[in-house]
Amino acid sequence: MSRKIFVSAKDVADRAGVSRSAVSRTFTPGASVSEETRRRVTEAAEALGYHVNHLARGLMRNESGIVCLIVSELDTPYRASLIRALTGQLQSASKIAMLINTDRSDDSVDQALRQAISYRADASIILSGMPDRSITDLCLKSGQRLVLINRDEDRDGALMINLNDRDAARRSFIALLRAGCRNFAFANSEAMTPSLMAREEGFRAAGREHGLEVTVERFGSTTYQSGAVLAQRLLTREKRPDAIFCVNDLLACGLMDAARHQFNLAIPSELCVVGFDDIEQASWSSYNLTTFAQPVDRIAAEAVAWLDQVTPGEANSRRLEAELVWRGSVRGG
Amino acid sequence: MSRKIFVSAKDVADRAGVSRSAVSRTFTPGASVSEETRRRVTEAAEALGYHVNHLARGLMRNESGIVCLIVSELDTPYRASLIRALTGQLQSASKIAMLINTDRSDDSVDQALRQAISYRADASIILSGMPDRSITDLCLKSGQRLVLINRDEDRDGALMINLNDRDAARRSFIALLRAGCRNFAFANSEAMTPSLMAREEGFRAAGREHGLEVTVERFGSTTYQSGAVLAQRLLTREKRPDAIFCVNDLLACGLMDAARHQFNLAIPSELCVVGFDDIEQASWSSYNLTTFAQPVDRIAAEAVAWLDQVTPGEANSRRLEAELVWRGSVRGG
DNA sequence: CGGCTTGTTGCACTCGCTTGCAAAAATGGG
DNA sequence: CCCATTTTTGCAAGCGAGTGCAACAAGCCG
Numbered sequence: 001m002s003r004k005i006f007v008s009a010k011d012v013a014d015r016a017g018v019s020r021s022a023v024s025r026t027f028t029p030g031a032s033v034s035e036e037t038r039r040r041v042t043e044a045a046e047a048l049g050y051h052v053n054h055l056a057r058g059l060m061r062n063e064s065g066i067v068c069l070i071v072s073e074l075d076t077p078y079r080a081s082l083i084r085a086l087t088g089q090l091q092s093a094s095k096i097a098m099l100i101n102t103d104r105s106d107d108s109v110d111q112a113l114r115q116a117i118s119y120r121a122d123a124s125i126i127l128s129g130m131p132d133r134s135i136t137d138l139c140l141k142s143g144q145r146l147v148l149i150n151r152d153e154d155r156d157g158a159l160m161i162n163l164n165d166r167d168a169a170r171r172s173f174i175a176l177l178r179a180g181c182r183n184f185a186f187a188n189s190e191a192m193t194p195s196l197m198a199r200e201e202g203f204r205a206a207g208r209e210h211g212l213e214v215t216v217e218r219f220g221s222t223t224y225q226s227g228a229v230l231a232q233r234l235l236t237r238e239k240r241p242d243a244i245f246c247v248n249d250l251l252a253c254g255l256m257d258a259a260r261h262q263f264n265l266a267i268p269s270e271l272c273v274v275g276f277d278d279i280e281q282a283s284w285s286s287y288n289l290t291t292f293a294q295p296v297d298r299i300a301a302e303a304v305a306w307l308d309q310v311t312p313g314e315a316n317s318r319r320l321e322a323e324l325v326w327r328g329s330v331r332g333g
Numbered sequence: 334m335s336r337k338i339f340v341s342a343k344d345v346a347d348r349a350g351v352s353r354s355a356v357s358r359t360f361t362p363g364a365s366v367s368e369e370t371r372r373r374v375t376e377a378a379e380a381l382g383y384h385v386n387h388l389a390r391g392l393m394r395n396e397s398g399i400v401c402l403i404v405s406e407l408d409t410p411y412r413a414s415l416i417r418a419l420t421g422q423l424q425s426a427s428k429i430a431m432l433i434n435t436d437r438s439d440d441s442v443d444q445a446l447r448q449a450i451s452y453r454a455d456a457s458i459i460l461s462g463m464p465d466r467s468i469t470d471l472c473l474k475s476g477q478r479l480v481l482i483n484r485d486e487d488r489d490g491a492l493m494i495n496l497n498d499r500d501a502a503r504r505s506f507i508a509l510l511r512a513g514c515r516n517f518a519f520a521n522s523e524a525m526t527p528s529l530m531a532r533e534e535g536f537r538a539a540g541r542e543h544g545l546e547v548t549v550e551r552f553g554s555t556t557y558q559s560g561a562v563l564a565q566r567l568l569t570r571e572k573r574p575d576a577i578f579c580v581n582d583l584l585a586c587g588l589m590d591a592a593r594h595q596f597n598l599a600i601p602s603e604l605c606v607v608g609f610d611d612i613e614q615a616s617w618s619s620y621n622l623t624t625f626a627q628p629v630d631r632i633a634a635e636a637v638a639w640l641d642q643v644t645p646g647e648a649n650s651r652r653l654e655a656e657l658v659w660r661g662s663v664r665g666g
Numbered sequence: 667c668g669g670c671t672t673g674t675t676g677c678a679c680t681c682g683c684t685t686g687c688a689a690a691a692a693t694g695g696g
Numbered sequence: 697c698c699c700a701t702t703t704t705t706g707c708a709a710g711c712g713a714g715t716g717c718a719a720c721a722a723g724c725c726g
Contacts, residue, residue, distance in 0.1 A: 006395070006453065006475055008712055019676045024714060031715090034674060049471050054451045055388045055397060056712035059681050062339070064388060069432070075417045075613075080408035087407070087434035096448060099402070099432045101420035115429060118387045120339070138382050142339055224617060257618040280408075284557060285590040286619040341682055352706045357684060364685090367692095367704055389682040392711050 007048045016044035027052050058120060062143075067095050067307065068116040070109060071127040072102040076250065077279035078294060079127060082149070085300035086125065093304050095122070102129055110135045117142055123307050126151060147303045152194030159306045160317045161299055165195050168292045168322040169202030172245050172274045175290070175324070177210065179272050179331040181243030185215040187230040187255055188247045189222040196222070196247050199276065203245050215241060222247060227254020235263050235271075242271055249275040249282045249291055256287055256329070272330040276322070283327070290330040292322035340381045349377035360385050391453060395476075400428050400640065401449040403442060404460040405435040409583065410612035411627060412460060415482070418633035419458065426637050428455070435462055443468045450475055456640050459484060480636045485527035492639045493650045494632055498528050501625045501655040502535030505578050505607045508623070508657070510543065512605050512664040514576030518548040520563040520588055521580045522555040529555070529580050532609065536578050548574060555580060560587020568596050568604075575604055582608035582615045582624055589620055589662070605663040609655070616660070623663040625655035 013020045018037055025031035026041040033041075044050075058064035067090055071079055087097045098121065100112040109129035116124045117138065123145035136155055139146055146158035154160075176184065186203045188196060200216060207214035217233050220226035227246065231254070234241055246252035252275035259265045259273075267273060275282055278293035302318050346353040351370055358364035359374040366374075377383075391397035400423055404412055420430045431454060433445040442462035449457045450471065456478035469488055472479055479491035487493075509517065519536045521529060533549060540547035550566050553559035560579065564587070567574055579585035585608035592598045592606075600606060608615055611626035635651050 006712090010712080020713085021676060021715080022674090024712095025675090028714070032674060037674080049474070051447060051451045053392070053453060053712050055391045055453050056681090057714075058388045059386070059392060059683090059712080060714045062681075066431075073417070074420070075410065075413035077408065077410070077413075080410075080413040083432070084406070084408045084434065084436070087432050088436055091434060096452070097432045097434075098399075099416070099420050099430045101417065101424060101430075103417070103421055114384060118384045119429070120386060120388050141382070224613070228618075253617065253619075261618050280557070281614060284586065285561075285594050339682090343682080353683085354685080354706060355704090357682095358705090361684075365704060370704080386682050389711085390684075392682085392713090393684045395711075 006053070007050045008053070009050070012041060012044045012048055012050045015048060016040040023050075062120070063122050064120045065095050066098050066119055066121040068098045068100055068112065068119075068121045068124040069127065070100045070102060070112045070116075070124055070129070072129060074099075074101065077281060078248070078250075078277040078296075081279070082127060082294070082296050082299065085296045086303065089297075089300045089304045093308055095304075095307070113139055116144065123147065125149065125303055145307055147306065149299060149303070150193075150195045152198070156316070158316065159303065161302055162195060162317075162319050163292075163294065163322045164319050165198035165322070166202030166205070168276070168324070169199045169245065170206040171324055172292070173203055173206035173210070175330060176243040176245070176272055176274065177212075179243070179268070181272050182212070183215075183239055183241040183243065184212060185217065185234050185241035185244045186247070187227065187234065187244050187251060188216060188218040189220055189226055189251065190218050191221055199245075199247055222251050224250050224254035224257075227251040227256075228258040231255040231258035231263070235259060235265070243273075244271065245274045247276060249277040249279045249289060251275075252289055252291070252329075253281055253287055256289070268329050268331045274330060278325050282325075288328040290327045291325050293325050294322060295320050339386070340383045341386070342383070345374060345377045345381055345383045348381060349373040356383075395453070396455050397453045398428050399431050399452055399454040401431045401433055401445065401452075401454045401457040402460065403433045403435060403445045403449075403457055403462070405462060407432075407434065410614060411581070411583075411610045411629075414612070415460060415627070415629050415632065418629045419636065422630075422633045422637045426641055428637075428640070446472055449477065456480065458482065458636055478640055480639065482632060482636070483526075483528045485531070489649070491649065492636065494635055495528060495650075495652050496625075496627065496655045497652055498531035498655070499535030499538070501609070501657070502532045502578065503539040504657060505625070506536055506539035506543070508663060509576040509578070509605055509607065510545075512576070512601070514605050515545070516548075516572055516574040516576065517545060518550065518567050518574035518577045519580070520560065520567065520577050520584060521549060521551040522553055522559055522584065523551050524554055532578075532580055555584050557583050557587035557590075560584040560589075561591040564588040564591035564596070568592060568598070576606075577604065578607045580609060582610045582612045582622060584608075585622055585624070585662075586614055586620055589622070601662050601664045607663060611658050615658075621661040623660045624658050626658050627655060628653050 009020050009023045012023045022037050023041045025033045026038050090097050102108040102112050109131045113131055113135050125147040127149050140157045148158055148160045152162055186200055188200050204214050217230050219229050259271055265271045275289045275291035278291045282289040282291045342353045342356045345356045355370050356374045358366045359371050423430050435441040435445055442464045446468050458480040460482050473490045481491055481493045485495055519533055521533050537547050550563050552562050592604055598604045608622045608624035611624045615622040615624045
């Protein structure tokens, strides 16, 4: 059971009867090689099953082509679709994604970034959690790019991609108002991340502007189960809400199911619901949920484009619009 | 804008006043270093923010710690949860996952494996698609391990993890029979992968054994949308089925929604449904779907354990049981 | 034919790390 | 205190690739 039977540039060179540099050059775009040698080298490489060792190349060039995706709970529909978009587009830009799972503990985001440094990743994209400033500084100092998606906090040197959450929330309020709703509620988790809070703020602010009260309830994390609990809390109130903006779709699904199956409410006639993310399930006919679409492809495109730039550039913050997707969980439309 | 400001072992050595071998040894478990030098080295490393360069280490040791996950449509609930389990467990075994997305074309699985070779991945885990034999041979010859999950075909040298699909299908048939169903149908996609076909086979076989006819319908891919189409086809038949085994949960959700919303059928009183995978949505109260659970943690554990073995071993095939999860989409239970 | 440009090639050094080997230091027993 | 044994340490040789530099070949012009 021989182990290290990788074929190296040396082997190819020998077979092709050229120097090692020649084969190196054939695989380096824009290097000076004659047509003849190139042919002989590629031929030999083909025959031997040679592939440039990206580890060694990365070592020399001091850039590995690796981009770390740092994420927790990656089986959540929105996260998963973002990862799909990111990996796809990274590959088109001939980079490769390393996936770091930070489910375990909170400091594991920091751990993850250390891993990223160890593998000399060219960049890290953070989808969940928020690393210490000390560690992000270390990353930046190591020449690593940093992209923060929906994490809002300020980190200069990093690219921050956010949605216009406040505005989306306001538009949602207006839509619900037009649908004839009068008792507004906001169903939030206790996660309190900046983007979730921005949605809450925006919705409240819209309520104030229209002189209408907004009931806010927060519970657990942004899951289906929390949605059920929030339904319980909101729908048993003396003044039962007839419009609920849920901080994300998963939660909205749980809330709708509870509203229908436990409280026998008809949607949208007795209760209007709006969600956020536009996960696949939102389009399922059991939910048919009016929601705001996260522009996952745009997000991924912005991130990858920024990574492809030679100079980091200054305008390192992108605020994208969430598009309202009208479906049947709100009257009218 | 200086680029390569990575701190190397040399830097640490200088600061700690030792040789560069000493610092290398401090970071190599089981190497001979005195307590004193180790202390000084770690101290200096800490101060400088040093991290072992895994690229260089991988180059020397000829093993990178990288495991490639090759997958398409990774935002599918089952896939996503498998990836989550795999990344988590790989990290616990101090390996790291590279995610390769093969959504684009069919030969991109081969492309992906080439990437794996280029990065000198220690192993590749294939969750979707089936690579050419030529390329798998190349992988194995390069000393790379290969794990195939739910891909069934024979590739010796690789670890194959499959479920006992036939048996699950048979158990499903019996459960439906006990529930009093008499008109059985199997809703399949046109994907025709071995594991999906094994479910169909198993279900049909069980039907034959009990002298009952099984209607089989196939359409599209294994998605929610296909489920709706299949409902359309199956529920408009002259002899309407009262029991449908769906090849996976996603499809089952689509079928149930169509059955309820378009055909006004009550589940389980007028129609019993069984799915496969036990994705999160199966437990949502709108579906409450009786289904077979993919033991994702077990699968991941088996894969990682095998990768951790020193010698590949011979019993390179695992057949796991899918556990039946009883919920409300089948009467009785 | 000499001198020049242009294009190719190979040598040798470098990247950051591991590791065998031999020298040096520490330990212990008599 | 000396010698044998065990640890610890540094040197130097790789791992597989990229690249500046100089040597060389070829081609062109006068």
